[in-house]
Amino acid sequence: MPKPTSSAPSQRMLRVGEQVRVAITKVLQRGDVRDPVLSNTLISVTEVRMSPDLMVATAFVTPLGVEDHAGTIAALNKHARFIRGRVSPDLRQMRNIPELRFRDDTSFANYKHIDDLLKSPAVARDLDHHDVATDGAEEADADAVDQGGSDETKA
Template identity: 40%
Template sequence: MRRVAEDIRHRLSAVLARTDFRDPDLIGVHLTVAEVRMSPDLKHATIFVSRLGNIPTDPLLPALKRVSPFLRSAIGQGMRTKFVPDLHFQPDQALDEATRINRLLHTPEVVRDLAPRSDADDK
């Protein structure tokens, strides 16, 4: 599953880098494929996409769904699988989650708890 997912991620990244879509919502949009997760039967691929500059990806999901037949045919050329999986797009939330955790780690309460204690504090 990982090998197929990575193959799809690389192929899809190359197709999305060209940004030559006929869909007006995707013209000139630069997307990054953060991760691809495959179903156990390899018939479905969930693709996590993000945009540079922390721009929301949610408005682009309907457009990606519209162009998924084109994307399937583009990534299917040269794949060594029996069939090309259906593509399902989701926004990548990893950066938002990392930012939230970083903010939490820098709150005064957490900084105080993480500060090294000296021997004088124990007496």
Template identity: 50%
Template sequence: MSRSHHSAGSVPSQRMLRVAELVRHAVAQLLSRGDISDPVLEKHVVTVSRVKMSPDLKLATIYVVPLGGKDEPEVIAALDRHKKFMRGEIAHDVNLKFAPEVRFRIDDSFDNVSRIDAILNSERVKRDLETPSGDAQDAAEDGAQDDARDNA
């Protein structure tokens, strides 16, 4: 199998990562400069959080987050309406043999981080992580005694 073929769970190549970052930067510039004339996009600040490229670099999945997480379906629909224009601008900004097809998705990784943070800060987890000071002291002393016996 050649290096350019990847299975679904494989690690992206350096080229895939580099092109993804170039595409992310190009799309972020388009949105921040206001090059896209759309009433929905004009009233939202949209963050381009990450881009995943297919192994053949012909498909770019662009993950976005509207500020405040409001009107996500409307923002995705607005971005989808301007796919053709954005693809042309990406092709102009990123020097590739083929301009990648683009698809937009809401990035829910921030929600996952918040959920994990809430779990880690819950009372149950805090209680499970706490060790009484006496038990910790006993464990340290036992470890020191074991080390002394091993060295003797």
């Protein structure tokens, strides 16, 4: 009977992904990749997701201080084989060094969008209305407890 597949990554996938992330970060910090687009860009590797067979590593990166993320991602993917060769000494415990793929990490933009939505006047109004309703319900609960009294006061 085949093992059911899970959508969550295994512990091994997470551990290897973190090792690959650290190795890629070292290569990019050292400036081993000689590319005009990458030489003037600070790149943060936020996450690396491994395929179940550990043969493909998708690195989510955020170019800092650059508006053209697509150009930076294209340059990283162009040099992916070179970067793979540079990370191999740090990953020598692995049987196979994974193929590297670089993707733009949009999670920070998503977090900012959600934060902006939560700060919008409509949501703030709804939250204030909910707080007033909740406070009223809590006061009613407290009054009910006070009216019931405890066993000590009845005796």
